[in-house]
Amino acid sequence: MKTHLECLPCFLNQALKAMEAAGENKERQEKVLKKIMGELKDADLNKNPTEFARMVYDTIAEITGNSDPYKAIKKRDNENAIKLLPEMRRLIGKSNDKLLAAVKIAIAGNVMDLAVNSDYDVRKKVEEVIESKFAVDNYYEFREDVKRAKSIVYLADNSGEIVFDKLLVEKIREVNGCRIYFFVKNSPIVNDATETDAKFVGIDRLENVELKTAGMGFSEQSREFKEFVRFLKGKGLIISKGQGNYETLSEIDSKIYFLLIAKCKVIAEDLGIGLNHIVCKSGSSPR
Amino acid sequence: MKTHLECLPCFLNQALKAMEAAGENKERQEKVLKKIMGELKDADLNKNPTEFARMVYDTIAEITGNSDPYKAIKKRDNENAIKLLPEMRRLIGKSNDKLLAAVKIAIAGNVMDLAVNSDYDVRKKVEEVIESKFAVDNYYEFREDVKRAKSIVYLADNSGEIVFDKLLVEKIREVNGCRIYFFVKNSPIVNDATETDAKFVGIDRLENVELKTAGMGFSEQSREFKEFVRFLKGKGLIISKGQGNYETLSEIDSKIYFLLIAKCKVIAEDLGIGLNHIVCKSGSSPR
Numbered sequence: 418m419k420t421h422l423e424c425l426p427c428f429l430n431q432a433l434k435a436m437e438a439a440g441e442n443k444e445r446q447e448k449v450l451k452k453i454m455g456e457l458k459d460a461d462l463n464k465n466p467t468e469f470a471r472m473v474y475d476t477i478a479e480i481t482g483n484s485d486p487y488k489a490i491k492k493r494d495n496e497n498a499i500k501l502l503p504e505m506r507r508l509i510g511k512s513n514d515k516l517l518a519a520v521k522i523a524i525a526g527n528v529m530d531l532a533v534n535s536d537y538d539v540r541k542k543v544e545e546v547i548e549s550k551f552a553v554d555n556y557y558e559f560r561e562d563v564k565r566a567k568s569i570v571y572l573a574d575n576s577g578e579i580v581f582d583k584l585l586v587e588k589i590r591e592v593n594g595c596r597i598y599f600f601v602k603n604s605p606i607v608n609d610a611t612e613t614d615a616k617f618v619g620i621d622r623l624e625n626v627e628l629k630t631a632g633m634g635f636s637e638q639s640r641e642f643k644e645f646v647r648f649l650k651g652k653g654l655i656i657s658k659g660q661g662n663y664e665t666l667s668e669i670d671s672k673i674y675f676l677l678i679a680k681c682k683v684i685a686e687d688l689g690i691g692l693n694h695i696v697c698k699s700g701s702s703p704r
Numbered sequence: 705m706k707t708h709l710e711c712l713p714c715f716l717n718q719a720l721k722a723m724e725a726a727g728e729n730k731e732r733q734e735k736v737l738k739k740i741m742g743e744l745k746d747a748d749l750n751k752n753p754t755e756f757a758r759m760v761y762d763t764i765a766e767i768t769g770n771s772d773p774y775k776a777i778k779k780r781d782n783e784n785a786i787k788l789l790p791e792m793r794r795l796i797g798k799s800n801d802k803l804l805a806a807v808k809i810a811i812a813g814n815v816m817d818l819a820v821n822s823d824y825d826v827r828k829k830v831e832e833v834i835e836s837k838f839a840v841d842n843y844y845e846f847r848e849d850v851k852r853a854k855s856i857v858y859l860a861d862n863s864g865e866i867v868f869d870k871l872l873v874e875k876i877r878e879v880n881g882c883r884i885y886f887f888v889k890n891s892p893i894v895n896d897a898t899e900t901d902a903k904f905v906g907i908d909r910l911e912n913v914e915l916k917t918a919g920m921g922f923s924e925q926s927r928e929f930k931e932f933v934r935f936l937k938g939k940g941l942i943i944s945k946g947q948g949n950y951e952t953l954s955e956i957d958s959k960i961y962f963l964l965i966a967k968c969k970v971i972a973e974d975l976g977i978g979l980n981h982i983v984c985k986s987g988s989s990p991r
Contacts (some may be wrong), residue, residue, distance in 0.1 A: 422720060422733050425741070429713035446709050447749065454712070454741040462734065 418664045420462040420469060421683045429453060431607070432473050439486035449480045464636065466664045466683075471634025474606045485605035487576075491511075492527050494577025495606065495617055498673075501539060505584055508547065516560055519588035520676060521546050524695050526581035527574060527659055527678045539577075549688050552679075552694035559697055561672050563589055566654035568596040572631075574659030579610040580618050582658060586626060598652060603630035609661065633661065646671075660684050666700075673700035705951045707749040707756060708970045716740060718894070719760050726773035728764075736767045751788040751923065753951045753970075761893050771848065772892035774863075779818050781864025781895065782904055788826060792871055795834070803847055806875035807963060808833050811982050812945055813868035813963045814861060839966075839981035846961050846984055850876055853941035855883040859918075859953075861946030867905050869945060873913060882927075883906025883912050885939060890917035896948065933958075942987075947971050953987075960987035 429450055436446045453476055460469065478484040505522050512518035525546035529539060563569070569589065573582050579601070586597055599620050602609045612630055614623060621628040635641045646669055649655050655673040657666055663675050663684065673699045679685035685692045716737055723733045740763055747756065765771040767926065792809050799805035812833035816826060850856070856876065860869050866888070873884055886907050888897045899917055902908060908915040922928045933956055936942050942960040944953055950962050962985045966972035972979045 418863060422730065422737060425737055426713035426716035426720070429716070433713070443709065450709060450712055451745045451747075454745040456744065458738045458741040460738075 418465050418669045419689055420460075420464060420466045421686075422462075423455055423681075423683050424466050424469065427681070427683075428457065428469055428473050433476060435474070435477060435486040436481065439481070439483050439488075440491055441483065441486070444483050445517050449477055452476050452480065466633040466635055467661055469634075470606060470661070472590050473607055480564070485698045487605070487608040491576035491610075491614060492609050492617075494575070494578060495614055496528065496579035498539065498577045500531065502580065502584070502622050504540070505543070505581065508543070509584065509588065516563070516588050516592060518547065520556065520559075520587040520697060521678075521695070523578070523585040523658065523674050524678055524697075525654050526562045526578035527680070529575055530579035542570060544696055546678075549695060552690035553688060553696040553698040555674065555699040556697045558699055560592075562654055562672065562674070564592050566593060566595055568598065568652045568654070569593070570598045570600065570649050570655045572600045572655065572657045572662045573610050573615070574661060575608050576610045576614045577608075578658070579614050579620070582621055583623070586620070586623060590623070590625070594625065596627065597623075599623075600608065600629045600631050602633050604632070606633045607661070609633065633665070643695070649673075669700065671700060674698065675700065705752050705954045705974055707747075708973075709749075709751045709753060710968075710970050711753050712744055713755065714968070714970075715756055715760050716745065718757070720762060720893060721784065721932050722761070722894070723768065725777055726768070726770050726775075726877065728768050728770065728773070728887040731831070736764055739763050739767065743945045754921040754948055755923055755960050756921075757893060757935060757948070761921075774892070774895040776784070778863035778895050778897075778901060779904075781862070782867060782901055783815065785816065785867035788830075789867065791827070792830070792868065794876045795958065796828070796871065796875065803850070803875050803879060805834065806872040807843065807846075807984060808982070810865070810868045810872040810945065811963050811965055811984075813865035814967070816862055816864035820858060832967075833982055836982060838984050839977035840975060840983040840985040842961065842986040843984045845986055847879075849961070851879050853880060853882055855885065855939045855941075856880070857885045857887065857936050857939045857942045859942065859944045859949045860897050860902070862895050863897045863901045864895075864965065866901050866907070870905055870907055870910070873907070873910060877910070879913070881912065884910075885905070885914050885916050887916045887918050889920050891919070893920045896920065896947070920952070936960075956987065958987060961985065 432449055432453055449548055453473055477486060509515050509518045522543055525543040528542040571586060573579050601615045604613050605611055615628050631645055632641055650671045655671060657673055657675050659677050663677055675696060679688055679690055679692060680694050682692060688696060719736055719740055740760055743759055764773060795807045796802050809830055812830040815829040858873060860866050888899055888902045892898055902915050918932050919928055937958045942958060944960055944962050946964050950964055965982050966975055966977055966979060969979060975983060
């Protein structure tokens, strides 16, 4: 996905929010914002938004010395989500289509993206998402592809949300015992889950699930990106959670499903749907 | 008021919104945003936000050739507000304190700041504001000062809103027949009212009201600003509508009343109140 003009102020707001979360002082916040604007003022907007997000977090790390401003919040989100597990298992248990319920819960977990103040919000969001219809609905195809995949790549998004991803992975394993490559980010960016989070919630202890890490925000022309895409394609089926992964992979030609809530106007427009709508979209389907 | 860090992404969003309203093409929008970031990356944030707003609108004019992107919207807002006049007069007529009702209606008119989709929204906002209490309440003092002023300066804010300002000016003249200097901006900035708007709604035809214009966004060190402040102080009592005028004049040492809705977090924090709260604040009162 290309970077839209609306993303430019958004990068600055993201930097501010991250530094506020880390309790950074105003002087350094100003330095960071000015450095980011210096980078953006000549930027090539054909790059995808995650490349700029990487630059934003690298700039924060460089100037404040803090490479993980959301560290405390990520821990809190994981802990809060774990408390909700019994309830989520009950919800899935009483559903007619348990895989569908798990997919929707994993999508709802995406609201944990910085906005969560209490367990109650997530619970409410889960109820709302379970009742709502997909704005792009390739779920039937998704279920069939999951059943017959020889192996599956699962690209996780945020901390907290990763607890519900684990639930979905468990449910997927009930319909297909194949190997699952579960990817988190190899270094902190926004509140994305990293190896620490995956291990904290026990992804690495699931049978036949291999925990892997990948970078975020490298150029589509880079060797790393090409290697990553080659790996993904070799595994048959890819499940991609959240906006960041969509921004990076929306144009790859492969068997991929995007599970997300459209939380920003730019993504919603790119998908041709309304804000806050949910999608289970096949990469090959028209938007 | 100083410029806060949150204002930096806000300037970019304002530019985008203005250019969208004017139907400007993406290529020129990108040029404008990049030029603005080039200016902001070394900016002195001790300047007040209106100085940067002036730069934003000058940049839009320079690159797109459009010095009044909100022209059509301003006209629509004036026309919509005029339709509401009979209803507003009835509301004031049945109030115990007619001046207070007129003050609150004039404040409510401030929601016409770009957000208005229908008459209904303004009507609803007026009802809400009339019922709500001032978060900073110097109304009693205001009323007494209005009664005994030898002359009054009234600093208008937006188009549309200016219709309700006219109502308030009429009401003020019922308690004090003194000369009123009614100021609008001397050139377009955001959707601020200019001479065209003032004449369209007939401010210039009110008895003993003199229509005046002033710039917006000049430096506090400039000759123009100092002259403007000297003029204001010489008139005894100043009534200042909206956020922009507050940003420019919040620190002047004079008999001034700020009538506004705190529509952004930065202003709300500066005033020590909640978002969307209303104030009738004396310049000399502690916040």
